[in-house]
Amino acid sequence: MKKNTKISSAVIKRLPRYRRYLYELKKKGIEKISSKEFSSLIGYTASQIRQDLNNFGGFGQQGYGYSVEGLYNEISAILGLDKDYKMVIVGAGNLGSAIAKYTHTYKGEFKLCAAFDVKKALIGQELDGFPIMDYENIVEYVEENDISIGIICVNKESAQEVADKLTFAGVNGIWNFAPVDIEVPSWVAIENVHLSDSLHSLAYHMNDIEKLENEKSKKAKAGK
Amino acid sequence: MKKNTKISSAVIKRLPRYRRYLYELKKKGIEKISSKEFSSLIGYTASQIRQDLNNFGGFGQQGYGYSVEGLYNEISAILGLDKDYKMVIVGAGNLGSAIAKYTHTYKGEFKLCAAFDVKKALIGQELDGFPIMDYENIVEYVEENDISIGIICVNKESAQEVADKLTFAGVNGIWNFAPVDIEVPSWVAIENVHLSDSLHSLAYHMNDIEKLENEKSKKAKAGK
Known part of the structure; x- marks a missing residue:
């Protein structure tokens, strides 16, 4: 077919x-x-x-x-959803936690395996049931566990460095939540979720609608 | 200009x-x-x-x-970013919490005012420093506080009903994180963040790249 x-x-x-x-x-x-x-x-x-x-x-x-x-x-x-994908999250803050929870709704294809952070206080804790591990060990973990997707939930200053490390470790895809555009080699797929861009589009459309409504009411008044 | x-x-x-x-x-x-x-x-x-x-x-x-x-x-x-927007979040779970935290990075335009939930255990608590209020009082709150944006962080079953209530209360914009398409009247702007769609696109591109790499290596072998 x-x-x-x-x-x-x-x-x-x-x-x-x-x-x-x-x-x-x-x-x-x-x-x-x-x-x-x-x-x-x-x-x-x-x-x-x-x-x-x-x-x-x-x-x-x-x-x-x-x-x-x-x-x-x-x-x-x-879409490639007839296969399984193993994922890690980098950045175990609020956003990382929300995304971890979100990925739980998947029964099959996308399987979260671990979270990583640099903060000593977080390492050893759990993120929605997943172990938070030391970011220093991420390359070894990705290689040994055949991880194919890295989820970036760190700040914009660290995002490119995390992407480089994930790429070096061998992921094929990066799901980026940091508010910055990341560069990856041609063999790695990247999908950015720029939340601020989405919020700015919303503001634009709200103002566009307001303008239209104002014009309509001006016309209605002029027609009287 | x-x-x-x-x-x-x-x-x-x-x-x-x-x-x-x-x-x-x-x-x-x-x-x-x-x-x-x-x-x-x-x-x-x-x-x-x-x-x-x-x-x-x-x-x-x-x-x-x-x-x-x-x-x-x-x-x-x-983009309409020379004005201020007051916002409420509906759904004070992990995602709501992450979005609340995220909106903190804004100094000006987008100001989160309160969060709402139906869960009695959450009401009266705080969400990243914002009061979590009873969802029953949302219409009154939105009207009295001139809220223009409602952020939907509830499950897909409740999302449309929440959107209807926010619209009735008078918001001009809805930022929807529930994995469902929501209908709003023409005077309300809506922006959907469908995280699963983004993850599925990522999977597609990963497979597309893999196919290309396989073809390349086949061609290289045939050329030998």
């Missing part, structure tokens, strides 16, 4: 969302769904959905729709 | 990043920067940068470059 063409990054960004909705449908016992029904649920146009899913071969059938489970499994495989 | 044309959402998404880099330059005492220098720093092409910044009028001067402080202030104003 799969085509081997390169999939655009915009499509890749939408895939987790498709999967999320398919998972909910699956949980409700729904076996098939038309692109039109899917459209009204997920908020993309039916033609956008058909176009996106055509990247993975001829999934939908005219007049039949998509198989919920089939499509869910296919998208999971494309 | 400002043009009144509608700015595309792709440009808006890049603005916080421009602002972040300009802030670092400002801190280093750098007064002006050419689009070429800015390009090598931020990783967009010089023509992309010129095109983006042209949306806000003629900022750069041929042969002079951009004024770091001027551009920083202009982008801040466009």
Whole structure:
């Protein structure tokens, strides 16, 4: 079924969302769904959905729709969620603790193994049930335990150094929560969660809406 | 200086990043920067940068470059960061606690005022120095204290109901951390932080890189 063409990054960004909705449908016992029904649920146009899913071969059938489970499994495989990933967190503060807790909601693919910190007071403690270990030993731990993802929850000053160490130790992916852009070699994938950027976008949209509302009310008054 | 044309959402998404880099330059005492220098720093092409910044009028001067402080202030104003925003957090668990701590790094614009929860054991406690209050009183609090942003840190089952209540109480913006898409009226801005989507993208890119590396090594072997 799969085509081997390169999939655009915009499509890749939408895939987790498709999967999320398919998972909910699956949980409700729904076996098939038309692109039109899917459209009204997920908020993309039916033609956008058909176009996106055509990247993975001829999934939908005219007049039949998509198989919920089939499509869910296919998208999971494309996203690489048919494998397991072992992870470590660096930085055992509040954010590290929240992310540790968050990763607990995963039953399968993403498995947190340990947390690391430089603070002597934290080493030996637990982070949401995981041992907090000495950052000095991280390279050895990553190598010995076949860790593939490093989660960075340290401040922006330390983030690049932590990324370098994780890369040196052999992770293939970095999930970065520090508010800074990190450089990694081409063989390492990186995903940044810049919370401040998200908050700034929110402020922009709030002001944009306010401007529109003001214009509307001016027009309404002028029309009187 | 400002043009009144509608700015595309792709440009808006890049603005916080421009602002972040300009802030670092400002801190280093750098007064002006050419689009070429800015390009090598931020990783967009010089023509992309010129095109983006042209949306806000003629900022750069041929042969002079951009004024770091001027551009920083202009982008801040466009993003609405020349005003103050009062915020409440709903959900005083680990994630709520991490987000509360995170918002502390802001000196000005974004001011957290209180946290709310339904759990009797949490009410009356503190969340990173903020009072945790009874969720039953949230509407009154938001109205009386002129709160404009509600941060949702509850589970996905409760998220829509919390959003409805925040909207009813009169917030203009919702920053949603629950792993679910929330519906709000047109006059409320919403920004979702879907952590799982970000983790799934990371997995995709890790697998994509692995595939490329495998192909490369196959080709190298075949070439021998």
